[in-house]
Amino acid sequence: MKSKKLYFAVPVLGMLLYVYYRFNPAKYSFFPKCPFHYLTGLDCPGCGSQRAVNCLLHLDIIGALHQNLLLVMSLPFLAIHFGYRLAGFIKQKDYRWSVIYHPATPIITGIIAVTFWIIRNLPYYPFKH
Template sequence: MLRKYRWVFLGASMVMLGAATYIYYIYDPAAHSWFPQCPFKALTGLDCPGCGSQRAVHAILHGDFREAFHYNALLLPFIPYLTIGFGYRLVKDPDERLMKWRRILFGEYAIKILVAVILMYFILRNMM
């Protein structure tokens, strides 16, 4: 059933992504209180690995990459990584070379490295 509505889901996702992009371009999350706050930070007072992502997205959309890096250093490298990951899902018949890169970038060891990087970022950003 999902294959039948694949293009509908893709279209709806693109519309939602466009709407979110517009909202984050127009409104600064640091200046408007109606943006969602981090529940982890509210409960513990610590910055989670995702804290600052909304402000970083706003800065990226305005071309201020230095400020975006200041808000959340992991977001800049993860945007292309996630884009590549979603791109792999759109390829219908991947060849062997493409499958090799998919295993390298999104295989078991890559996920373990990714989790380790996120944990180290969480620890280091709360120590400073």
């Protein structure tokens, strides 16, 4: 069952990465819009993630940081986590990064996300351009 998910996920991920590389979400309207931003005019923790992915795929790290700092800062943690998962898949063992599965991780992640959410909506430079 695991291998079927992986064999399905890899081409889908590849297609998504191609779309985000080829089409800039800031210029094309077929990308999903943030309902929170639409209703309130404020940015949620995920606002700018699509544009940040486009910037990262074009190796524009500074542009990605300007679009969504939280997404860019989370990438090393996601890479380590998926590295463990990939090693477990290859070796057919259950490798887990203990930090991800620690009971405090969801609480800390939530605090970071809410703090980022508040700070990015402050009406002062550098939070508002």
